[in-house]
Amino acid sequence: EPEVTQTPSHQVTQMGQEVILRCVPISNHLYFYWYRQILGQKVEFLVSFYNNEISEKSEIFDDQFSVERPDGSNFTLKIRSTKLEDSAMYFCASSEGQNPRRTDTQYFGPGTRLTVL
């Protein structure tokens, strides 16, 4: 069964550094998402991406964040200047996109644990 994959599984960085988290969505999926889960808290939506542009973003997704689909398979989340409070598990998800308004189901990757020191 096809799966969403993410690399690395764990990233440790110094505050102020840039990080890029990578995701390979399921191959025939058209919609891509990033979520984050701060330890002990709920999973929070960050951004959705379709047709090479952001379709929706949350208030968390400020100017420090950006997303990109640099090629036909990868989907990346960049944090320009990391802060301590960016430490979290970051989940990538993808969906087919046949009917995004109704029946689309999102499939999640295993996550990247980001630790900002």
Place this chain on the structure above:
Amino acid sequence: AQSVSQHNHHVILSEAASLELGCNYSYGGTVNLFWYVQYPGQHLQLLLKYFSGDPLVKGIKGFEAEFIKSKFSFNLRKPSVQWSDTAEYFCAVKAGTYKYIFGTGTRLKVLA
């Protein structure tokens, strides 16, 4: 405001006990509802989903959930849990076109 509430944060059961995890949502539009499970060290896996039709939906691994519109609820049930069901369970509602709103999760521990 859109939200999902899971009232049970930690649940401990013995094997073969019955399980019911509560989920209440607040969302004004058409609801699409999901339960995901996260086993230790693993990613979120879809257990079941409700879009329309029969309000009693059956998922994988013997789980089911009932959508009760009048109560804004989508509770997860399993008649007899196993040790391997130890995991964290998340209820989610699809809010709008793209984003999911998740509950805070319920950690289930099943004692062998």
